[in-house]
Amino acid sequence: MKVRSLSELKTLRQALAEQAARLAAERAAAEAARREAEERLHKDRLLFERTVGMVQRLPHHGRHLARPHPPLPRPQQRELDEQAVMREALSDLFDAETLLHTDEHLSFRRPGVGPEVARKLRQGEWSLQAQVDLHGLRTDEARETLAHFIREAHKRGLRCVRVVHGKGLGSPGKTPVLKSRVHSWLVQKNEVMAFVQARPAEGGAGALVVLLRPSPHPHS
Known part of the structure; x- marks a missing residue:
């Protein structure tokens, strides 16, 4: 310029x-x-x-390294309870009559359990440790009550229990429906080793004396 x-x-x-x-x-x-x-x-x-x-300052790089959230706890106890319920889904259609021994008295033994076991049960050589009375219960109530009783008795390490089912004299036609159902349910329970008809002083034809398997981890 x-x-x-x-x-x-x-x-x-x-x-x-x-x-x-x-x-x-x-x-x-x-x-x-x-x-x-x-x-x-x-x-x-x-x-x-x-x-x-x-407050705690972030590292100088300015990025927050968030730790991953721990996985949610599995409801293990609920799963175990559901599995137990499935195992205890006792069928009313199971026919146990062919598995019962009906000599002078009714009895049942798992395969491999000798006849002396039933004899000792019948003679009272095992002390009764608990009992359940199913009198007056509907079929579904009796089934659930019996399953719960057997499971808890086995958990506690009990070996000999009594199940009172009655003689069926109050049933229509005086047919012992519950009695035969109880036989069938007990045969389906893996905890049961054997059972016999109770002695007259212990209920006679209206009750059973049941021998349970030893519990691997008994607890009170």
């Missing part, structure tokens, strides 16, 4: 000075805004720390 006169030179110098002053003012304003923002951030951080309390 060629300056033709002194007045033009003066005007140019004035324009350059104004431009420099404007740039300086803009830089000063930007610096003041930056400082104000930093001061405001510092005050906000102090206010947050006073409000929340001591």
